[in-house]
Amino acid sequence: MVHFTCDLCGKDMTTSGDGRYVVKMEAYPGFDPNEIKEDDLDDDPMEAVSQLLQRDESLSSEDVAKTQTKGFRFDLCSTCHHKFVRDPLGKETLHQFDFSKN
Numbered sequence: 001m002v003h004f005t006c007d008l009c010g011k012d013m014t015t016s017g018d019g020r021y022v023v024k025m026e027a028y029p030g031f032d033p034n035e036i037k038e039d040d041l042d043d044d045p046m047e048a049v050s051q052l053l054q055r056d057e058s059l060s061s062e063d064v065a066k067t068q069t070k071g072f073r074f075d076l077c078s079t080c081h082h083k084f085v086r087d088p089l090g091k092e093t094l095h096q097f098d099f100s101k102n
């Protein structure tokens with residue numbers, strides 16, 4: 001039998017009968033290959049575009065994303081899932097951490 005524990009609170013979800021929630025997150029550089037800088041527009045616009053295309057060939061955004069993408073997967077119990085969707089980045093928790101009475 002596959003054993004599941006909550007990645008946040010450590011609760012055993014195998015026997016609790018509570019729902020199990022899976023959270024998947026992906027982090028990658030917000031790189032835009034079509035971004036045109038002011039320098040690119042100095043001269044001939046068509047030349048700037050062709051330079052831009054050449055730049056894309058040498059390093060595509062896909063390559064960048066592949067090497068720098070970080071994927072995360074978490075199993076959460078229903079309680080932690082509820083907390084997570086209310087505050088996915090934990091900003092609330094971060095601010096209240098010192099005052100927590102748990």
Ligand SMILES: [Zn+2]
Pocket residue numbers: 006007008009010011076077078079080081
């Ligand atoms: Zn939990």
